[in-house]
Amino acid sequence: MQLVRNMAQLVVSLGILVAADKLVEQAFAAASIKFPSALFAMFCVFALLLLLPPSLANGFMAFFDPATVFIHRWLPLFFVPSLVVLPLAVRDVSPASALKILFITFGGWFASLVVAGYTALSVRRIVKTQLIPAEPMKRPSPFGPLEFWAWAAVFVASFAVAYVSPTALGTTATTCLPFLLASTVFGYILGSRLPSGVKKVLHPIICCALSADLAAVAYGYLSRSGVDAVLGDYLTESPSNPGAGDILMGFLGSVIISFAFSMFNQRKLVRRHAAEIFTSIAVASTFSLYSTAILGRVVELEPILTISILPRCITVALALRVVSLFEGVNTSVTAAVVVLTGLIGANFAQAVMDKLRLKDPIARGIGTASSAHGLGTAAVSAKEPEALPFCAIAYALTGVVASLFCSLPAIRHSLVFIAGDASASQTQHFSY
Known part of the structure; x- marks a missing residue:
């Protein structure tokens, strides 16, 4: 009987998140609003949790707990569809362009890690806030x-x-x-x-x-x-005739909304270390976007491919929504570069930070997640539990901040211009 109740709670809570995502998405589409709809829904959920009395907020969190655990357990599945169809998407990408993309990905990851880590360390030295214990984080059960x-x-x-x-x-x-x-x-x-x-x-x-x-x-x-x-x-991208990839990607909006629960759970940590967290993430997100555009221009990568890989340090769930704000992008290349960036971070972030003498857990957590999003966070979780909460916070907030930046027409214009497509920056329509 308990199993039936648990399954029913999972279905209902997950169904509410998916339905809320679709309703807000339809409302934004009808109003021709370019801002990522799931991000707006996430802010609404987070604001609601902050406004509710503690007892109600805790009950709200408990009700949606099965859905958030489900999302975290199966999270990589929702990233995969664009990778599966990558063989179809990269046929028009020349070997020279592919090498340039790899150079930008590797070099950009290292630079983003350094900028995020040392920014966090510098701010930490200024504010001198004592580290407090984080709220315990649930880990999904392994597959049997x-x-x-x-x-x-x-x-x-x-x-x-x-x-x-x-x-x-x-x-x-x-x-x-x-x-x-x-x-x-x-x-x-x-x-x-x-x-x-x-x-x-x-x-x-x-x-x-x-x-x-x-x-x-x-x-x-x-x-x-x-x-x-x-x-x-x-991956048909047809609501009336969906494929397997469309089913999986249909959960991406719910992934973004679920960020509200993880941020609310760590609100005390965020409040206490707000200076380190928000300064580092703002600097790292800005650096990542503009350094990618500049590197693409320097190595003479096609502007549309440069724009496609701009959100390389953002989780796929938000990266695909960020590039959708631009026209003519290759979303499969976006997904591939985001996953590659995460794999690089998952394998090398800890060793690189050791070489750079980044020992502070806040700097290590923010540096890893700001440069390698969820995959880097997963790698850190197994070996550095004290850095994990900051990884989880930065993992969500990096995508949020970058999405907010790219929703501003002036920033989109400047990124497109730097990437080398001045005509596109003049002709794009950035309506709200």
């Missing part, structure tokens, strides 16, 4: 053998049904949806269960994307429909 084999069975069964009876479910996107979704989930669970040494090379996100791509290749070959057609059905 039952989940692994259950999703493996679902994948095999759904693949067989799609192959034997491809027209039974109607459209090709609907036919491919079950097995592509199952292959994505199975790949993530498989990647999560790999030894830690293997994960440094084959991160669960990479394993997840490869699993879906291999499933698409297999079905495209056996059905003779071709891998391009199958991948095209993975």
Whole structure:
């Protein structure tokens, strides 16, 4: 009975977050407002929690706790769709441009880490605020053998049904949806269960994307429909005919709204260390955006690709909404660069900070999350529990601050101009 109640609470709480995201998104679209709708919803939830009496706020948090735990447990899945269809998106990107993007990604990550870490350290030395214990943070439960084999069975069964009876479910996107979704989930669970040494090379996100791509290749070959057609059905961006990727990306707005709960849970920490947190994040976010635009101009990367990778240090959930404020961007390249930045940070952030003598937990937490968002945060959580709360705060706020900046027409104009597309900066319409 308790299990049934828990499942019902999860479904209802998660359903409310998803429904709220869609309603606000539709309202913003109807009003032609360019500001990210999910970010507005997040601010509303956070403000509501602050205004409610403590008992009601705690009850509100408890009710949505299953939804936030679910989101954190499956978070990488919602980032993957753009990576899965990356083979279709990068065909127009030349090898020279790809090398330039890699240079900007690696160099930009290191520079952002240095700027964020030393800014936090400098402000910390000025304010001299004593570090206080953070609120405990729940960690999602690991995936067990039952989940692994259950999703493996679902994948095999759904693949067989799609192959034997491809027209039974109607459209090709609907036919491919079950097995592509199952292959994505199975790949993530498989990647999560790999030894830690293997994960440094084959991160669960990479394993997840490869699993879906291999499933698409297999079905495209056996059905003779071709891998391009199958991948095209993975992310259709059509509300009336969604693919597996559209289902997963439909949770991105809920991910952003869930930031309100984590920030509220750490409100005492934010209030006490506001100077270090907000100064560092504002400086790091501004530096990341403008340094990317400048580097793109210096190495003569195509302006539209430079604009596509501007939010390289922001979590995918907000990065895709930031680049949607610009015209003609390649969102798959955006997602790929964001994930690559996170993987770099997850593997090298701690070693680099040790070399730079960044020992302060606030500087380490903010530096890691401001340069490598959620993947860097996940890496720190396993080894540096004292830095984790600051990672979690910076992880959310970096995306929030960068989104706020890019919602200002003047900043968008300047970024486009620096990237090298002066004509686009004059012709874009930035309506609210």
